[in-house]
Amino acid sequence: MEKCSPLKAKRKDKLDNNEDKLQHEDAAAAVSDDEAPQKKLARLSDGASLDADDTGAAGDNDADLALNGAYQKKDVTQWLQTAWSTKQATQPARDDKTGAQIYSEPFQICLLPELLTQGRTQALVHEMINKVHWSRKQMDLYEFYQSTDLSNMAECHLLTNFLQLLRKQVRPWLEEVTGLKLDYVSASCSMYTCGDYLLVHDDLLKDRQIAFIYYLSPWEGAEEWSEEQGGCLEIFSSDEQCFPQFPVQRKIAPKNNQFAFFKVGARSFHQVGEVTTFDYPRLTINGWFHGATNEAFVADSSRAFPRLSYLQPDINNRPKLGLLLNDVYLKAATCRSIQKRIEENSEICLYEFFKREKFELARAQLLNDETLSWRRQGPANAHNYEVLDLSTAKGTVEELLQLFRSNAMFHLLRDFTDLDLYGVDAITPTCSVELQRWSHGNYTVLGDGLVSEDNTLDLVYYLNAAEGAAVITYLSPEVEQRSAAVENGQNVSGDAEQTLDEVEEEEEECHDDSVLLTITPVDNALNIVYRCEGTTKFTKYVSRNTPLDKGPVFVISCSYKE
Template identity: 75%
Template sequence: METTSSSPIKPRRKDKDEDGCTEEDNSKDQGGEPQRKILRLADAPEAKEVFLNETYQQPEVTQWLQKTWTAGKTQEIKEEHTGAQVFADPFQICLLPGMLKQGQSQALVAEIIQKVQWSRKQMDLYEFYQSTDLSNMPTCRLLTNFLQVLRKQVRPWLEKVTNLKLDYVSASCSMYTCGDYLLVHDDLLKDRQVAFIYYLSPWEGAEEWTEAQGGCLEIFGSDDQCFPQFPVQRKIAPKDNQFAFFKVGSRSFHQVGEVTTFDYPRLTINGWFHGETNEAFVADSLRAFPRLNYLQPDSLNKPPLGLFLNNVYLKSATRRSIQKRIEENSEICLYEFFKREKFELARSQLLADSDTLKWWRQGPANAHNYEVLDLTTARGTILELIQLFRSHAMFDLLRDFTDLDLAGAEAERPTCSVELQRWSHGNYTVLGDGLAGEENTLDLVYYLNAAEGAAVITYLSPDAEMPAGKTPMDGRQSDYEGEEEDDSVLLTITPVDNALNIVYRCEGTTKFTKYVSRNTPLEKGPVFVISCSYKE
């Protein structure tokens, strides 16, 4: 099969963003919808400047924090006078309640409502609203003043507490509405030294959130290879006028849990204190994710395709038509691929068998979060389907569908990887998870118990680059917001029951499976995906 590396999959232009809004709608949304989400605020006091709480400027408090921070003890320590807390496990975090003088968070939020212009950020790793850097907001007097407080007062104070040399500050506003999130990452870039979050939640009755409202800063422990591990080790709920900071390092893994309340947005001012090259950066850049395990076709099992496949896909004319379509577009969706009774039997068994089938969570947390079936526990129709995807008969069929050298006397060493996945709320994969195509592969994706919005897969071009000035908050050079990035999205696979998606993926093509929001209806139970990759 012939295809070009510059266009591994025929692009499908996205006319709408993930919220279903057109670009014109988004331009209106800049000063419209985000503002409407945060108008639930009592009259805010007028202010021309913001001021630090004088308590944190007292020498004895600074000395206590410096001593506690540098000691690096594993227990939680709290300063009785200010309520400041330092956690050393799994990495150092400091919480400073009441950072600004009373009432000033209300004034900041009032200015944010009136003047901040928001951009919608959507990618594999996150979905939320973000402002430009505070240094680019000349009309926002209080936010500009807050940035000056960070530069002139907080930065030298943090240098004393952390014993780090800090050169400058970058900061922006973030807003998470219901369904928004930021997945696991470590913030590690070359010159980032200290990350910070200042929480703004001055609404009566919602000054401190509960875990049920979501939006927590969720902290992960890590293993010996510096991979973050499930489950979440610590949760810090949004609290008005609280300042949190932590040292950025190879183990500073955290995420913003999905906001689940419709009542209030999660508003923060957040960013980094920068300095010389972070000593953890070089070592972290060598970290590699685990790879898929490829096996040769199973010669022991010889399932007759006629017992499983829809008869239409066994016809020579149909196979020629499929091959032509894949040669032209590098992808196809084959509806009602298996006989209906086989599909129904497999789905029923997956939903009903909670004793025999054993599942394990696929990590690490900064790459994957979904469940994978232990194939040694598969029985009945499920086992038959797994064996079918590994059989010589399937390799023969895929050769006819694609003209790839997957079977026959001249085939050198074709291999495949087969997973049966279970997808529920909170599951995802991200870019850079080790699944980028280092060589050409043929992907198969088959859904059982499909639900709209769960296990949606997006393929991105190998040449996808983020336009200048669009660097996301985690620092990676990839995004696809707006018209300029639209061409990077090659294909989106949406769940359809008993449909087999075939995608020829060229070297360098990346993919991710979109985060399953808690707004996604899963009344019928989890979504199951048989995910396979084949190599010549």
């Protein structure tokens, strides 16, 4: 391949194995409907959906919000101040008077139940349902609905009033409790419906000092959620390099009228677990209290994600391609057709790549062989899936994996692409081979070390494919810088995304235009993608709503360099 041609946007190639004929089909791009929240929330605006004592309160927009007087008492403030400053305990400190709790591990988190005087949460929710304009936010890191900043909601009396309460009462009170100098507050509303989530991040950026979440769930019987309903604030511990580690250490379920806040730092890793209930949305007001430059920010900027390791081809392994591959892909005419299409589009999908019997044997082994050893791939803010310990592979699975690192495969890929992967002109071709197992809750995110530093040839092969699991999206190089900023917290508030309106719109347009290719799972299909330096990719989060009736999805993921 003489030069790097960019991937064609939203395009997929298909090879008809019976006629050696190449066809094309468009990949549909998801379009968000900003009116969807109002439709989903319509039934909740009925007074019967709220507690019985909310009659009149929901429509009483002239009433002011008031902070619970218990938290303004000197003895409670002093108790919180002492508990916050005491770096103790695996067990939380608890105040018997207010029910307030402070956790010290893995980082400082405070929970304040009943933040506002009774009867006001229903009115806030009523205003959010009827007056807030919601925008759908979808990226590698999150899916949920968000409002504009509360400072831009002049028509929403109570939400504006809540922002003033944060500025005038909560901010100076938090300064006293935490000992931090806080200059201003930013806040927005977030709504997570069934299937929505926000993946692991630390919120660390420049002047963010305290992140906060205020929970609103005033519906009768749903004031406090169970873990089964999802939407928990999930807290992660971290290793000596400040990378978050599995499993989740602590879960804090949504609870009506509860205010949670934590110190933003290099270890403040958290996520919003996927909402699994269809009955009610997870509604919050969230954001940050800002101050001087966060001390942890400068040190954190140099933290690098681990990258793939590349090996030279295995010259001792000499598989017989005719016993493994569909015969059509060994024909010279087919190879020429494949090469032409890759030169034009930089990608192609080869259906029924392996002989059907080999595919079936490998799939059955992966589903049933308990001697195969799997480990979870982290760190949690980069990816979450399982990889096979290649030393435990045997039988047909080992046969396929060895093929991808063999000289025979390097030779075949040269015929497919004209890259210098084999022969007298090849200098030091290398490859990375990984067998992945994908289930509910798995993902990779942008900036996870998978950005291409060189021109690279990717191979993606599926076994036991299921729609919606292990879907891979390639993005153009210019989106990497913006997405890395999102992951580092520039666009993610306490437990939700937060930007200025014009930046939000620019980001949405940028993401829509930057999608080069989406690979959807198809059994026994080999996807070949030639990507230029700087091109990045992520594997979409696997929602709990994704049917995996046949078991997990397996992916052989390979990358080759000249």
